[in-house]
Amino acid sequence: MDRFHLEAPQSEDAADVLFALEVEPKAGLSNSEAKQRLSVCGANEMQSRPRAGILSILLHQFQSPAVILLTIAVVVALALREWEEGVSIIVVLIINAVIGFATEFKAIRSIEAIRALANRSSRVLRDGEVCVIQAKELVPGDIALLDAGDVIPADLRLIETANLEADESTLTGESVQIGKTTTPVHADARLADRTSIAFQGTNIVHGTGVGVVVATGTNTELGQISKLVADAKTEMSPLEKKLARLSGQLIWLTLVLATLTAGLGLLQGKDPFLMIEAAIALAVAAIPEGLPIVATLALARGMWRMAQKNALVERLAAVETLGATTVILTDKTGTLTENRMTVQRIWLPSGEVRLATNSFGSSDGSNVIPPGAAAEMQEALEVAVLCNNATLSDVVGGDSGDPMELALLRAGRMAGLDRRRLLHDNPEVSELAFNIERKMMATIHRHGEDYIVAVKGAPEAVLASVILDEPMRREWLARAAALGTQGLRVLGIAKKTARCGADFSFDASKFLGLVGLDDPPRPDVPAAIGACRDAGIRVIMVTGDHAATARSIAGQVGLGGETPRITAGTQLTRHNGSIDTELLKSDIFARVSPTEKLELVRLFQASGQIVAMTGDGVNDAPALRQADIGVAMGLRGTDVAREAAAMILLDDAFPTIVEAIRNGRVIFDNIRRFAIYLLSCNLAEVLTVGIAMISGLPLPLLPIQILFLNLVTDVFPAFALAMGEGDRDVLKRPPRSPKEPLLGRAQWIEISLHGAFLTMATFGALAAARYGLLLSETETVTVAFLTLAFSQLWHVFNMRDRRSSAVDNDVSRNPWLWAALALCAGIILVSVYSPYFARMLHVSPPGADAWVVISTMSVLPLIGGPLIARLSVWLKRYGRQPRSQMSPDAAPL
Template sequence: VDESALTGESAPVAKSTAPNAPDTPLADRTSMLCRGGRVTRGTARGLVTATGLDSELGKISALVAGAKRESTPLEERLDQLGNRLVWLTLAVAAATAAVGVFSGKDLYLMARTALALAVAAIPEGLPVVATIALARGLWRMAERNALINRLSAVETLGATGVICTDKTGTLTENRLRAVRCVVPTAGEIDLEARESAADPDDETRRLLRLGVLCNNAEPGAAGANLGDPLEAALLAAAAKAGIDPAAERGRFVRLRELPFESETRLMGTVHADDALDGARLVAVKGAPEAVLAACRLTPEERERWLAANDRLAGEGLRVLAFAGKTGADRGPDVFRDLDMAGLCGLIDPPRDDVPEAIRECREAGIRVVMVTGDQARTGVAIAGQIGLGEENGDAATVLQGSEMEAIDADSEDGRRRLLETSVFARVTPAQKLALVHLHQENGAIVAMTGDGVNDAPALKQADIGIAMGKRGTEVAREAAEMVLRDDAFPSIVVAIRQGRTIFSNIRKFVVYLLSCNLSEIFVVGAATVFFERLPILPLQILFLNLVTDVFPALALGVGHAGSDLMRDRPRPAAEPIVRPRDWRTAVAGGAMIAAATLGADLFAIRVLGQTPEQSVTVAFLTLAAAQLAHVFNMAGGRSPYLRSEIATNPAIWAAVAICAGLLGLATHLSALAGVLGLHAPGPAEWGAVAGFGSVPVVVEILRRLARRKRP
């Protein structure tokens, strides 16, 4: 029975009437059939012992329903930031109005100015820009075969610190392949070597022939053999060696079969051949210990075969033994006194692109944990092949599900052991769920990959569940936030990179908006205290809020990330969108823009000889130009300024061009200029705007040069 959807183990399990202990793990309950399994061979009659929620499938459904779904970190951070900015903005606007009135300014003007500041400073566009950034990221991920079921889950994946991944079909190809055999004389043979595959020796050919005859799989079109994956792999190995399964079965007609049983742990077949003069060909395959017990061997030969078995098993191969003989059909005794033909090692190989993906996860500070229903030895071998658990140069540590039950997760030592283990084998759905919860309690944002029904509870409990699109069950896909259309583990790395890019972009446009809004507050606040008039009017503030803030922020939200983004460790789960250093950057940027604006206003009055009514145009255009220039300062500090992800982003240049065009309309379209209190500036005024408006860029370049020269 194929129970991979329930247990995660790819190989079909033989069932029998022998009873099992009540505490036997699900994967080892050989006397029970569960809904969700698929019969690959044989017939049986059974007694129903559980239905509905009492069945194993029902228990998994109950775990899925009980797994709690929390808000994503991005949703929580945006809500917190928005609430704080609303109250902060209202307080600043009220204080500005009060100071202006007490300093003798017109009450109506200050009331309008305070209202304009409040409207402009409140980031009402933050949810819209964040949604657009997330949607853009979703589209990019869909191009790379990652389908998102929940928009905000894109960013959550970018903050992932732990990935709990299934082995079969996720890290491996979910396709057994015969790679090695051991025969009596020639010893170990590499079945994938060109010379061995094209022209096998007689002993290897005999072993592969026995694998074809003692086999119930059927050859399919284009090598897609049908039946038990293990038996299908034997047919593929024989075909690769030039053995035609159909021709062999046509020559050696099967007379009868000894089905595989868990008690005997072997399968046998008897075949007729006209060339044998009435004798029969006997073919047997099964567990090495069982087949060796049925063979005529000396103690030394038996020890040699057992050592070869241990060697292959130590490499993570599933080992089958083959034996046969030619003789009379003597009933059940025909499967005794056999001649040992050899051992065959089969592997469910890891995907070729997984080791590189594991390496990228390690560089990004992301811990990958294998959670499988397979054997511990196999899990450790696959982990070694893909580089899992090599953070300290050591082999991957492993725990079995039964060992997990014996560990006290509440003790410091037990908790540390569970958190530091890289491979978990023979685990149940409840244990997967507990493991995800344990890492979440440790402060990590957890992603869980899976494809079977048994993965569904943990997929839902995880901060983001990742289901396989090709091999995944419908239950797993419904429980997950992301579905990998190509089942490729590297697609997860692409999603992580995109998630980090989205959060980085959101942080950039938030800091940019804060800088722009603070610059307007600083201009009005400074003028309220030190000037007898305001250098910028309420309608002009609203115009800037609708024009120069929106387009650059949108361009920042859909931009690409810096090249070193995947070299940073994951963000702490409690880290806010705007960190203390981001607040310092926003305040410094706002003060710099405000200083440039006030300087341009004074320059227009004292140098250009303009009246206060005329200088408003220079101050307005300088404020807009400085804000547009400041968008280039949002680039990461480790990239060259002129080759940064901002300077090379076409959307940024398009946004700047659109804003420049709208500013030109505001000053040269008489109807709009009259409403805003502006006039068409002359060459000298444009020169002043260009000079003072470029202050943010000049200051940032000088700051980077000074930092580069520091020892």
């Protein structure tokens, strides 16, 4: 590979580069030589994060601590020949794995389908003939042919150009088109100034060219960025960490309970086999078999909801991270704005014209034109239309070219100017392309016996080349600055007439005026930013644009209030990783480079924030990868940006991020709800078995009965809670603290109290059946079993938001819940009255008196729910619970 590696091809003459790569420019490589180089250099492909295969996706479903714990339970149950318990847990594990696998597999394949759209071809010279090959087959030394509209397939040293211009914004962040030449530049020139190189992944917007491939794959500038992204490690999401912590707590709880029970019984001289059975019962009771499957379903449901709302998430656990987001760092162009420039102002010698146009170039007839300005405006727009490389199309989405040039064409169309007709009357004969040094461009047109030189560019550059006295020049510069403070992008327009054979240049032109262009905000953005404000989420604009433009857009969308705080990107590099709290209070970061974006993400994360970051360009990839949630644009985003992101917006709309955050919050609330529900039910089972063992009573619940409760009366209502639409005001409360556990002190107290009420109901029914109705042991166990089963079903209504009414609330409005309750009740009745299942569960059909006891005692937890809610409020208000940002009203009843 070293044989074909050039250190700084941008600084060498084209002939020297061709000589070093051993290629003739008119013939190209031979097919045999290209094949040999491909075997040495490798395919022209980016390094991407390893795609999960079918086996790895499947194995990932068995890696959580909860699943590992259930697997251990299976081994123990089968070792003790408890076949029903073992097989039942295996079924749970399989269902959980299938759901998780199917969801993640579908998401990954959807994202890969988007990436597949990037497969491109390239025109090259091989054996002296032009042929089309896959871009991945390019090798150093290939001669590539370029035309307008092409995406450059590799890093090329240009050897021929004809008015060649490239859009390199995705790589360099520069929003202007770059004129390309064959002239060498300094070896240390920054990327945007390497005009002799055409970079992989950038676009040719005008002209033609020929280049020799000097770098492919990860050796290109684009490839170096993609390699950084691919090498980065993926950390566990907050939810994965919290579920792992909870599962670890449950593992220790299970081991301690089982060991203590078995040890205490053995010390009392009880049957060892009976003690082992009791220990298994406690272990089965303590393990929430439904937790992994319901958590998986909740996240899968969240991914499906987000996909319906144009947000594609690759990993299940990333869904919940959105709900913890505290800061959104968002692009301006195309995310907050429409990315469709419009001409808003034209400042002419006779006065200012305000255009009432939309992004399609039509007017509502309310344009304000000063007296005598009509002819001046017509002349200025004619020059703006002639000095232009964009193309308007009558087909929706068919426009091509720079957004500013398209806006000029639309303004010309509004004035009755058609570029094709103008070019027919004034044929273009040459062009002086825009470049960073001169900051303007010109096109030369034949006009009768003379030539017209149409000029446009940066106001300061155009004004420096026109015929004006110094006071008037300063006055025009002040007008340009005034337009800039209003958030408009400003162009200067000039024109001159040259005789045939004259030296075409920008000098001695006639100044025609200034054009102010605006990229209007999306109409739905202000409401979305308002929703973020209500939700306690900071929205911060991070843009490469000027501060004045950013301030104007911020004012239009309601970002940062009346006086948003603005910081220049250069200030970020002065802190060397230290956190400046005043700096992080800024609402806008302007003129920010890709490196500074990455630093900004790190600074916010170091201050304890959960950061969502939007981006679309190659230069955004490192920051997207660093962010807690990287959000790439699906319509205009580059492959590298989508590769780095955790979420892809299929519509590129900022409100989609807000909707995704809402879904993330709902998912967390639902997971917390069903975790409280499952664990309180499990605690009741543990207490029931444990108290019976300590007091010397016969086991009121057998292991198979506990497993039945965990898989029926626990899982289906918990699943219904996971499917809930969430509280209506979920975006009206501040984000929870990133450090807040899934289950904090208050939630564990709630679990304990709910579990105690469920246990009292069970023992109350047991006592009434045994000592009141004088039922047999099997009948008594049946009453206890059914009481706990129905108590757990009614207990689900305790999970409602306590601020809502007892009748109309987020739980009662959940249709999935009513279906789950009906299904569970039906399964319970069939299991009791079916001889086969009754024999397997060791129960018998209860009589009428027993049903009275069951019905009466099973509603006790529902009555106790409001008391627990009030106690929970008191504990949160006066207790010593660590402070959290989450609203106390968000917890379940």
